[in-house]
Amino acid sequence: xxxxxxxxxxxxxxxxxxxxxxxxxxxxxxxxxxxxxxxxxxxxxxxxxxxxxxxxxxxxxxxxxxxxxxxxxxxxxxxxxxxxxxxxxxxxxxxxxxxxxxxxxxxxxxxxxxxxxxxxxxxxxxxxxxxxxxxxxxxxxxxxxxxxxxxxxxxxxxxxxxxxxxxxxxxxxxxxxxxxxxxxxxxxxxxxxxxxxxxxxxxxxx
Numbered sequence: 001x002x003x004x005x006x007x008x009x010x011x012x013x014x015x016x017x018x019x020x021x022x023x024x025x026x027x028x029x030x031x032x033x034x035x036x037x038x039x040x041x042x043x044x045x046x047x048x049x050x051x052x053x054x055x056x057x058x059x060x061x062x063x064x065x066x067x068x069x070x071x072x073x074x075x076x077x078x079x080x081x082x083x084x085x086x087x088x089x090x091x092x093x094x095x096x097x098x099x100x101x102x103x104x105x106x107x108x109x110x111x112x113x114x115x116x117x118x119x120x121x122x123x124x125x126x127x128x129x130x131x132x133x134x135x136x137x138x139x140x141x142x143x144x145x146x147x148x149x150x151x152x153x154x155x156x157x158x159x160x161x162x163x164x165x166x167x168x169x170x171x172x173x174x175x176x177x178x179x180x181x182x183x184x185x186x187x188x189x190x191x192x193x194x195x196x197x198x199x200x201x202x203x204x205x206x
Contacts, residue, residue: 008053017057024050025062026128028167032135033127047168051157055150055167065119066136066147072115073137079108139171146170 010017031042042048050058082105086092096102119129140147152165 008057010053010057020054021058021061022123022125024048024054024058025065026123026125028058028062028169029123029128029131029136030125032131032169044168047166049153049164049166051162052150052152052165055165058167059148059150061122063145063147065122065132066140067145068115068119069132069137070140072112072119073133075115076109076112079105079112082108136169139169143170 010020012020028046028048031044031048032046034041034045082101084093084096084101086096116129116133119132120126123129123132136147147169148167149170150165150167152163156163
């Protein structure tokens with residue numbers, strides 16, 4: 001019996017599915033940065049087109065990565081008071097390296113470094129991890145989940161008639177909900193106005 005087996009197999013073994021989701025997640029994240037002069041820049045940043053089952057499995061995969069990046073970025077802010085702006089291998093930097101400030105900075109930065117390593121283990125792409133911990137963390141700083149959406153498309157794949165959709169990050173191409181207010185039109189029946197007869201003209205006297 002199929003107990004404790006969650007998720008779709010997608011006609012692939014476990015290693016194939018993991019590799020596929022790594023590539024899809026990295027592709028979706030990297031569409032946020034267009035390279036000038038590149039031929040493969042996406043038409044819409046933060047969006048890829050795929051099939052509906054794949055998009056439904058990719059959505060929790062990438063949203064957990066964004067949550068991990070937000071937690072790592074929050075801990076990195078705690079290390080800012082102990083950091084230094086001196087260039088590496090300078091006298092000021094060496095003095096900071098041998099002081100207690102460095103140990104406090106390293107201890108505060110360790111959760112953020114761990115989060116980056118865990119994200120890299122999932123994506124295996126340095127550029128995608130950099131975008132994840134900078135652009136996406138800043139973009140979804142005030143949002144508690146629900147970072148992506150799936151929109152079904154009307155077209156079907158020619159080979160097997162599979163329906164397509166696109167998965168994208170929320171916040172850029174949000175639809176504006178237009179609320180139509182119905183005006184209540186009350187039909188008022190005009191009461192017939194009473195017409196007063198015109199006063200009779202007095203006969204002219206000669």
